[in-house]
Amino acid sequence: MTPAFADPASPSRPLHVVAADALEPWLEAQPVAVAVWLRDSGFKAGLGEVKLIPGAGGAVVAAVIGSGTAKARARMRFGLSKAVAQLPAGDWHFEGLPEAQRFEAALGWLLAQYRFDRYKPASGMLPGLKCPEGVDEARVLAMAAGEFLTRDLINTPAQDMGPAELEAAFLALADRFGAATQVVSGADLARDFPMIHAVGKGSDRPPRLLSLRWGTQGPSLTLVGKGVCFDTGGLNLKPSAGMLLMKKDMGGAATVLGLAQMIMQLGLRLRLRVIVPAVENSVSGRSMRPKDILTSRKGLTVEVNDTDAEGRLVLGDALAWAAEENPELLISMATLTGAARVAVGPDLAPYYTDDAAMAAALEAGAVATADPVWRLPFHDAYEPVIEPGIADLDNAPGFGFAGSITAALFLRRFADHPRYMHFDIYGHTPSDAPARPKGGAGQGARAVLAALPALLGI
Template identity: 50%
Template sequence: MTIKLTSRPAAGSRPIRAVTPAGLDSLSGSESKWAKTMRFSGEAGSFLVVPGEGGEPVSALLGIGASQKDAWRKAAVPFSFGALSGKLPAGQWHVEADDGAGDPTLRALAMRLGGYRFSRYKAAAGKDEADVEVFAGEEADLEEANRLADAVFLARDLINTPTNDLGPAELEAAARKLADEFGAEFSVITGDELLARNFPMIHAVGRASADAPRLIDFSCGRADAPKVTLVGKGVCFDTGGLDIKPSSSMLLMKKDMGGAANVLGLARLIMASRLDVRLRVLIPAVENSISASAFRPGDVLQSRKGKTVEIGNTDAEGRLVLADALTLADEETPEILIDMATLTGAARVALGPDMPPFYSSDAEFSASLAAASVAVADPVWQLPLYQPYAENLSSKIADINNVTSDGFAGSITAALFLEGFVERAKSWAHFDVYGWRPKASPIGPVGGEAQAIRAIYAVLQQRFGTVS
């Protein structure tokens, strides 16, 4: 059920009261009595409709949990409002909450996010939805909340779509549609043209698939604005190549283009908000398949940068396609260069599915991102580019190997591999995202998820502002 956010409360609108466990005693007599009768706890995400004398709803109670001192938990309090989706009865409602319920715009965003369902393949999708309107509060920026929700939904939809409907060609179509919406300049390099244009590793990884590999490229914004370039890993399915994954490890490999999905969501935010930047988006879109033309363990690949790369494992293909795309991005010396990729299981072991690590040697950018991450409740955590580990990527016959032999610090060594293809960018950051929500929460069901893009957007917004 989708909640429609309104800019003012309607006549006869009923209140949604945000309640902590300690605040139950402050409710009116009838609400307090009903809450006790129904054993309403006030815990985060708990919900209760309060009926009037005729049984019709007259108010609703939303639990936001106890007051939090921990910064991460406190920042996430507004997301309790996502629990309203699918529970509020039809009609007009308005939020009554104090500062303890968090930022009003995040509350509005949570109500949008909580209503998300991936229904493309459901026959009964969209039927019998209640008409629910909510006024989130005077200080809620509804335009911003809707922009953020649209960006998250784009990323979720792309990740959730199976590869039979979202291979490299369809990912190109999705990127082209977004570019056309905002009048961006769009181009693509496909198949053997990648070799002619010097993108040998993108070609090598994707050549075994029936769906040709390609490099998607679009730009938007005034030509003399600061250059911000986004690179997203677009591996639309990863079998592991000749180092084939076990079947259980392939079940979620439709999400291996989660970096590209997140980059497209972030690009939507940047263009919709008209940030004053020259945006460029690069997506190497491939399928890591198995056929007679698949690249092999032990092969040595030439890269766009000129480095030779020995293939220690064909299942470490994402960093190969990113390396060629990063080299291209770096050639025009962008102000900020960001890449996003569902790159390593090691990142999930280190930080779990909800908190992507990021890597950057730019202390100012890193500090701004860490602060924004908490402020907008979009968790990220910086891990170090520990240079001594780079030695573990050495090769006896090539300039570098694509994997280490010891299995340690996999996310860090992947970041170090990528760092070797960036020289000119004034600031570079790598995000190793999971792109998936393994457990349902008030702001989303199990499935594809946007990660880090709201935090990155907040930093870019603060740094560059909007076009006047």
């Protein structure tokens, strides 16, 4: 589906936005019938609280939504998007919405329109919204469209989103924006990207490496996304409960594709490259084994101490390839470790960078776009942990601590780039939240998009 605003020329009903501490003055300024109706209905202007206002004939002529307190707004972003599920169909426009809240309200409304209807048609018509005055309509639509793509890809079950299907989605996006593409598979993949091949060779759905290039002017940006379409854990087989969400293990790929769509849809002046290793980590007689030693594209050897730590293997080869061109900014995104979830939960996107200025730019972008991130350290003192002695690197050290950090340190060996940033995302919302329905979710993409002017000088 495609997010959309209502036609600015169409008739629309007002949706009055009222803060809790401004409710009484607002009520006093309303017609007596409206004030009595809202008081008798118990309206308190809590964040996302909606009341419909009937006209003389009983039809709904307006509505009011509470914007709560400043504390409530800080604790729950996109609270005004609750109106999407509570208003009758038809077009609406905000009344009384402070300028500082308009961008978030517009974006939240669009994000709340999302429905995953591939297997079950969505029921009912959603209310439309006119884009609030002063909001960059093209920008907010691009952010929502990119997020919709990410959610669709993650939500699609692995039976319909294997390496071949992810390739098809990748090529469709490239074709839509006129990007050049390259697909590496078969003997070429085994020769040139041995760790990607090793992870994917156990599956009957062959692995491949996908690349697109878009733009001919401006600074260079390379995005690398983990595309493990399903992760059984390999011979280190996951328990049943551990596999339930593994259709989302290509969430890094889905997120960089969503970000790429935002960039291309907005026509940003940069040279974009997107790289996605697309594999399925399965069990068969061809599967890689614990204690196998792989020689990577970079030439570093890696001891496989856990076949379920496969994401860093496929990213290692992909990052080495990306770094060979020395882009001005290199970013990887992956649903990489459970340790990151233990550290910050499902809402925050942990990220790593050695560059304080890059971190400051990203965090400003995160605040501006309601896309929370949290910086974790490339802690050099843990480097020896990922060095097993028998090979250059260990894909799953038995350290027992700092699993997200040691995974990030592993990836940094392959990126080997001064302006490298890595995101260890979750890619999933565990329960419905305003503008974030349960299921697949992008993390960090909007923050990166907002930070690109500072990061690349565009």
